[in-house]
Amino acid sequence: MHQVLAPNSNRLIVKLVALVLGAFAFGCALVPFYTIICRVTGLNGKTEGVVSWAGGVTADLSRFVTVEFAGTTMQGLSWEFRPTTERITVHPGEITTTTFYARNPTNETLSGQAVPSVSPGWVAQYFKKIECFCFKQQQLQAGEERQMPLVFYVSPDLPVDVHEIALAYSFFPITKSR
Amino acid sequence: MTSATIVEPKDAHPGYPTGLRRWLVTTDHKDIGLLYMGFSAAMFFVAGMLALVFRAELAAPGVQFLQGSLYNQLVTLHGLAMVFAFIMPFATGLNNYLIPLMIGSPRTALPRLSKWGFWLLPLAVMVLLIPFFLQFFGVGDGASQASWTMDNTGLDMQSRLGVDFTIVAVYLFGISSIFGAFNVIVTVLTLRTPTMSLWSMPLFCWGWLVVAFLLLLVVPVLATAVGLLFADRHFGTHFFIASGGGDPILFQHLFWFFGHPEVYIVVLPAWAILPTILSAFSRKPIYGYKAQVYSYWAIAFLGSIVWGHHMLAQGLPLMENLYFMYATFSISVPTSVLIFCWIGTIWRGAMTFETPMLFALGAIVGMLIGGLSGVLIPDAGAYSQYHNTMYITGHFHYPFFGAAVLGMMATVYYYLPKMTGRMYNESLGRLHFWITAVSFNVTFLSMMMVGLAGMPRHVVDYAIKYADWNRVISVAAFVLGAAQLIFLYNVIQTIRGHGEKAADKPWEGAVGLEWTPSSPPPS
Numbered sequence: 001m002h003q004v005l006a007p008n009s010n011r012l013i014v015k016l017v018a019l020v021l022g023a024f025a026f027g028c029a030l031v032p033f034y035t036i037i038c039r040v041t042g043l044n045g046k047t048e049g050v051v052s053w054a055g056g057v058t059a060d061l062s063r064f065v066t067v068e069f070a071g072t073t074m075q076g077l078s079w080e081f082r083p084t085t086e087r088i089t090v091h092p093g094e095i096t097t098t099t100f101y102a103r104n105p106t107n108e109t110l111s112g113q114a115v116p117s118v119s120p121g122w123v124a125q126y127f128k129k130i131e132c133f134c135f136k137q138q139q140l141q142a143g144e145e146r147q148m149p150l151v152f153y154v155s156p157d158l159p160v161d162v163h164e165i166a167l168a169y170s171f172f173p174i175t176k177s178r
Numbered sequence: 179m180t181s182a183t184i185v186e187p188k189d190a191h192p193g194y195p196t197g198l199r200r201w202l203v204t205t206d207h208k209d210i211g212l213l214y215m216g217f218s219a220a221m222f223f224v225a226g227m228l229a230l231v232f233r234a235e236l237a238a239p240g241v242q243f244l245q246g247s248l249y250n251q252l253v254t255l256h257g258l259a260m261v262f263a264f265i266m267p268f269a270t271g272l273n274n275y276l277i278p279l280m281i282g283s284p285r286t287a288l289p290r291l292s293k294w295g296f297w298l299l300p301l302a303v304m305v306l307l308i309p310f311f312l313q314f315f316g317v318g319d320g321a322s323q324a325s326w327t328m329d330n331t332g333l334d335m336q337s338r339l340g341v342d343f344t345i346v347a348v349y350l351f352g353i354s355s356i357f358g359a360f361n362v363i364v365t366v367l368t369l370r371t372p373t374m375s376l377w378s379m380p381l382f383c384w385g386w387l388v389v390a391f392l393l394l395l396v397v398p399v400l401a402t403a404v405g406l407l408f409a410d411r412h413f414g415t416h417f418f419i420a421s422g423g424g425d426p427i428l429f430q431h432l433f434w435f436f437g438h439p440e441v442y443i444v445v446l447p448a449w450a451i452l453p454t455i456l457s458a459f460s461r462k463p464i465y466g467y468k469a470q471v472y473s474y475w476a477i478a479f480l481g482s483i484v485w486g487h488h489m490l491a492q493g494l495p496l497m498e499n500l501y502f503m504y505a506t507f508s509i510s511v512p513t514s515v516l517i518f519c520w521i522g523t524i525w526r527g528a529m530t531f532e533t534p535m536l537f538a539l540g541a542i543v544g545m546l547i548g549g550l551s552g553v554l555i556p557d558a559g560a561y562s563q564y565h566n567t568m569y570i571t572g573h574f575h576y577p578f579f580g581a582a583v584l585g586m587m588a589t590v591y592y593y594l595p596k597m598t599g600r601m602y603n604e605s606l607g608r609l610h611f612w613i614t615a616v617s618f619n620v621t622f623l624s625m626m627m628v629g630l631a632g633m634p635r636h637v638v639d640y641a642i643k644y645a646d647w648n649r650v651i652s653v654a655a656f657v658l659g660a661a662q663l664i665f666l667y668n669v670i671q672t673i674r675g676h677g678e679k680a681a682d683k684p685w686e687g688a689v690g691l692e693w694t695p696s697s698p699p700p701s
Contacts, residue, residue: 009287012367024401027435028402030402030431034428035425
């Protein structure tokens with residue numbers, strides 16, 4: 001008898017349970033939401049995926065942009081990895097090819113995935129890659145070395161006050177089981 | 179007639195269980211409250227001793243007796259146990275015991291759920307601690323070393339048993355606190371005595387109502403964060419792994435979306451009880467009742483949209499840093515309202531300084547220093563000096579210990595006569611306060627100083643130039659720990675029936691329904 005709830009309690013409890021489930025769903029929804037926000041605003045400096053070269057972009061010969069490259073490997077991937085050219089000056093809209101050098105000095109086969117980061121972050125949307133070694137995982141046999149191509153252009157829409165862009169790759173190890 | 183209006187006669191339970199059975203089968207809100215408080219107080223001493231072990235290590239530069247791995251585990255366990263196994267359940271115990279008395283109800287609305295929440299705690303603590311002990315028997319590599327933020331940026335460090343156990347423990351703690359929050363909301367909204375409107379209930383009920391809603395909203399997000407981390411570790415997903423297209427920063431966003439409101443979950447119950455105690459010992463009504471209630475809601479709302487100030491060094495874009503900086507500064511408005519209301523309450527009052535009042539005043543000072551040292555940190559320009567230094571450690575112990583724990587000690591002293599029917603030893607209480615106040619401030623102010631000088635936190639060794647400060651901190655920390663033994667002795671002696679018999683209303687200036695029943699209240 002004395003454990004009977006007040007009449008309006010059950011509906012309140014149902015609402016509270018719905019609130020908790022809603023909060024959990026909200027937490028899960030934050031994951032795609034975060035990705036979308038980053039893509040729309042270009043906040044985290046991620047470049048878009050492959051851009052197909054359909055022509056129609058004319059180089060803006062009146063301007064120059066300096067693109068600087070950097071490469072690092074993350075803990076767990078003992079490769080040598082660096083850009084073969086550290087800086088290139090290009091015209092916006094001009095298709096440019098450069099390479100990154102990677103060597104696996106260990107005596108086992110290792111796979112890695114390069115993750116790009118452009119700074120300043122908001123410029124990432126103007127950095128177009130036609131071909132990149134970062135589009136798929138790279139596997140190096142023991143002792144193997146490789147020149148990996150990157151073909152890109154800087155969109156002519158780039159605001160005129162940007163004169164320098166830095167592109168950094170971090171090579172992450174890919175392991176079968178973690 | 180709703181059940182809220184039925185006041186059970188004292189002889190409603192002729193066969194009320196005694197002994198061990200009483201604690202196992204009880205649905206009495208006071209017994210459940212005492213279970214929560216007893217268990218979490220024990221955890222306070224356990225987690226405190228963990229801190230003293232690594233403070234002993236830090237008393238001198240160099241590595242004395244703790245290897246880096248063990249040191250990291252102790253720091254992590256100290257943080258997790260203090261937050262999840264002590265402060266949060268202790269506040270839940272207080273609400274189980276006090277809210278029904280304050281609103282004139284013989285019980286809480288969901289006592290069995292609340293009890294379930296309690297029995298998850300020992301389980302959660304066991305899960306948390308098991309990997310720590312297993313390492314001494316050669317199983318696994320010890321407890322999590324990732325600090326209480328479960329930081330996953332060093333994924334290699336995470337390839338250990340302890341992180342998985344921590345994730346499971348966090349789930350259990352989270353479910354426990356959600357159950358406790360359900361109980362509070364339904365009790366406060368449905369079981370108030372008919373003449374008590376929401377706007378006339380004690381501030382403690384308001385504070386806990388806000389905390390309960392915060393818990394329901396942010397604990398599930400923590401569950402998401404650690405759940406996805408678990409999936410990354412075992413099910414081959416890449417939510418937080420950059421090489422698979424995920425983002426390590428996302429984990430911090432999710433964690434701190436819970437983590438910053440958590441600060442207010444920890445301090446609000448104590449803030450909400452302070453005005454009651456201040457008013458009792460100033461013999462004046464509470465100043466600014468409505469202003470304080472609105473401040474609680476404002477703090478809860480603002481506290482939920484400022485998490486990025488924990489991530490100012492993570493390379494967020496400038497605009498994001500600026501937003502989090504200004505949003506965080508804005509929280510100092512409602513918190514200042516609270517502090518001014520507390521000062522307004524004691525202003526020109528006929529104050530006496532019994533132990534609860536001393537602790538309440540100490541909590542105001544703790545909050546003041548915590549707030550003033552904290553308002554510097556979200557400054558996006560200055561943050562790089564504070565990032566990951568002992569300054570941060572010193573700062574956040576002010577709201578946690580300085581405001582929340584001192585506030586809860588004030589509450590314990592204030593209600594101990596009501597709970598036990600006996601007065602505690604007043605001189606021991608004052609001794610406890612003064613030693614605690616001095617050693618606490620010496621410990622954590624020194625920590626801020628050495629942090630501003632550049633000493634990083636989470637590191638077992640440090641440069642020689644920080645040695646003097648660290649010796650001071652360690653000595654003060656041991657004094658602080660020892661002072662709590664006075665508290666323990668005093669409380670145990672009171673429970674055992676030493677001390678004068680307490681009147682139903684032992685404090686002259688006390689106001690509220692909780693003083694109506696006898697001391698201790700009938701079961």
